Amino acid sequence: MVTGPVLAIKQETHGHGTSHRFCAPLREEQILPVESTIPTTIHRSERSYDAIIIGAGFSGLYQLHKLRDELGLNVRLLEQGGGIGGTWYWNRYPGARCDSESYYYCYSFSKEIEQEWEWTERYPEHWEIRKYLNFVADKLDLKRDVQLDTKVTHARFDDATSRWIVETEGGETFMAPFLITAVGCLSTANVPKLKGLETFGGQWYHTGAWPHEGVDFTGKRVGQIGTGSTGIQAAPVIAAAAQHLTIFQRTANYSVPARNGPLSAEDQRSVKANYPEIWQKARSGTNGHPFDISQQSAMSVSDAERNVAYEKAWQTGGLRFRAAFSDVLTNAAANETASDFIREKIREVVTDPDVAERLTPRDHGFATKRPPIDTEYFETFNRDNVLLVDLKTEPIVEITKNGIKTSAGEYELDIIVFATGFDALTGPLLALNISGSSDQPLSKAWASGPRTYLGLQTPGFPNLFTITGPGSPSVLCNMPVAIEQHVDWITDCIRHLREKDLARIEALPDAAEKWVEHVNDAANATLLPMASSSWYLGANVPGKPRVFMPYAGGFARYTNICNEVAGAGYKGFDIR
Template sequence: MTHSATMEKVENGSSERLTLDAIVIGAGVAGLYQLYRLREQGLKVKVFETASNVGGTWYWNRYPGARFDSEAYIYQYFFSEDLYKGWSWSERFPAQPEIERWLNYVADRCDLRKDVYFNTTIKSAHFNEGTERWILETDAGLTIDAQFVITCCGMLSAPLTSTFAGQDTFKGQLFHTARWPKEPVDFSGKRVGIIGNGATGIQVIQTIADKVGHLKVFMRTPQYIIAMRNPKYGNEEVAAYKDRFHELAKTLPHTFSGFEYSFENGAWADLLPEQRREILETIWNDGSLKLWLASFSELFYDQSVCDEISEFVREKMRERITDPKLRDLLIPSDYGFGTHRVPLETNYLEAYLQPNVEIVSVKNNPIECVTPEGIKTADGTVHALDIIILATGFDAGSGALTRIDIRGRGARSLKEDWSRDIRTNMGLQIYGYPNLFTTGAPLAPSAALCNMTTCLQQQVDWISNCIKYLHDNNLKVIETTKEAEDQWVKHHDDIANKTLMTKTNSWYMGSNVEGKPRRLLSYIGGVGAYRQKCDEVAAEAYRGFIMS
């Protein structure tokens, strides 16, 4: 194969055509590493990024309080010991500005920026069956001809920004958390309303509660929470985690969630009640996601175990809230702990004890519209506001791809295909879309249930090795078979449907987007098990994929 990257004028010279071996969409955690790996093979590859800089999620989500809920020393690239040890974190769960600086450090240290087109959005990607290559168009009028397309758009990168009628009429300031301005927002003395109290909303609420004049939280579903333990790091702590580089690089890819911890407490039924309680107390005091992702695996599929652990968390929340009315509003009772995304928090519950913070329950009194003055609920009340914050979430997993006009064989539309049924083979390819690889897509752990750097690196490595296999064997096209995709979907669903997650409405199930097909977006069979299955497919000359 001839590796080529050429730019030529087309037609009347008003537009340009770029010819590449591969194009990567997105310059976040996955996109940067994908560029590194393909460039390492000698391929001519470019990254296209809507933002003005690298970072992906950590570029866009600069809202007040945004920070890791993965420990910083595991939310890392492990392909280079020097790269890992060349950066020192200031605390266990750093905030967004530090994370963005780290990703800029990675881009500069690996000299990646020169191959990234910033401020450029891919509008369409059509497979040309005659040439067996992809033709893509950008919002700037650039045409790209590429053999391979790798989407690294992010699983939470399609924000639900136009959620309520009348948003454009609001006279004050309106922000979505995923499109937060770089300039500071002045909250002092302002009447602020925030819609949404998931992981993002919680971070915003606890951060701005003491900075606003008055805060109204429009709350539909209360959340279980875990109190974050976030110690600062000095030289001793930094040296300690850096000494663990080889240990973490070896173990993280094989745990259930891609975190450093796994289920090591034995079977719930084999323990006495006091033993269970001791384990739960110890894990709770760790102040991490360990209670969710590494306490007892039965939490995910045994209703009685889920009920007991849920009550344990409710008890911890009641200790911090004595007001009966607040307890009713803030403590979940109609779904189980761990069946939704579990947020870490710092003094979130205490924010509601402040006299300037108010909960507006919209469960039975939904938001009707936004008016020029504020937010109107179904009972006719208009809540006068100066600032509205939309913490309304994302079209997760699939939205970033369906917002691009992607067309495969026979001009089939991915948006139309996924409007009927969201399907992939291992979250890596989609039947009918040759030479299109996906990361962070549905039906892989990276869609939600994973320490993202662990899973995204694994997918990038698999894709890179697959492309190298094609080149080494003088092959040009790879596409999953329908049978292999069907088998993976069935395997995914068989596991998912045994869990309690599928019985709860959440963005994990696509329930937050009207009309979205209902399916658990993330593979829940475990990160290590998923990796093993991907490795087995590759070892068998990419079983389930047709190559030519």
């Protein structure tokens, strides 16, 4: 039993010397000893399975439950991390929390879990999401089939046996006819290749691989690179703890206040009583969120009426701001009204007009990139210990022993935080080193960008299913809702194959090409592709093909297409 605060001490080497860091005490709710009960090794005789799942987050846990408990399959789930949680196992940076509201950032498949679990805040923090996933895993007895500390280094399809052979860093080999990747869309950290990083004399961290014992910023001069969703969450918390924070901004960003706060007992009761309606609305909408989008165009009302609607949405906070009008993401003029509203808010909040201007986005419209939500992000720039550096006017030249050198001078730092995002959607899959039929590498098949059918399969890779892969709604959607749809579809597909005594299913090249065209058409019907620096296009990773990756045609529309494909005998797939 824990009787007092835990104070972590870590000794680490970054190639520039060794340091001890004394970290802030962990809250009791952050300590999850249940993770230690998951086995990390298996016996050689147990290495052949009906299905192998990679990743122990929302996707992998639900897929394990469906295949094992509903279809009765022998399943092994492999997880690189030392505990379950998926993306949330690694993302523990200061301020890390979900931007979907807690009451619908959860599973909907179990009434018992739905009614028993209680969230504490409107937007759950990283530790609470991990606690929730551990609760679900324990409730369903999933951990006995989860293998932690197991990094997959290669997966290849054997044509002779129609089986996947999965190899791990620890030298183990697993075999199964079906391989399901549940590695998430935002799980491969993107650390920019900056000259001199290896010479830095302090510590540096990426927000997507944060030390689990935390980082103590007390008395430190901190430099944060990046002001996307992650940087916007992290900056206020770091600024409150550090001696000084220098924020190196690559792209000015819009952000809407989260209006986070505790959930009352009345809130909990109301949500639990209305979950059938909540889930129905979430599944029937565009983005998997259970709130209504206005049917009114932003251009159909007067300036005064429009501002009243935006102000109401601003005070409500969060992603609901996008729902104030129907055409914010499809009509450039409408989008400009939303963009201008937020630009004016930035000028109202930030007291220094020059800083406010540098924080004001001019190169893209609101929500054409991922729309962040925040807790006092713009207010942070009114602090005496915060400095904004605009990298568009003074780019980084190199990392030095003492800090970061830009074209205008050197900033001395003790700690560098890379809030530079991820190699999104394709990165986590390519990192698995997957080879399909005839030993074709996935990296070669996707050399010009991902080519999938429904975001679920890639031609040349039989029996490989990708949960929320490129070409599916994924990051444009409330993820648990998208995940459940994908997992249910995959489960039904595998059930169909087994009932028909069929061994293989593979997306046909023509079906994939037509789907890619449809994904492009759906994106081009919106303003999303106009944000040239968006990671939706892979623009944040040098050398990555510029392809709009998620499906922007709407979650309900996508679900109907998937159901029609299955109902037509899995049209577009080669099954044998």
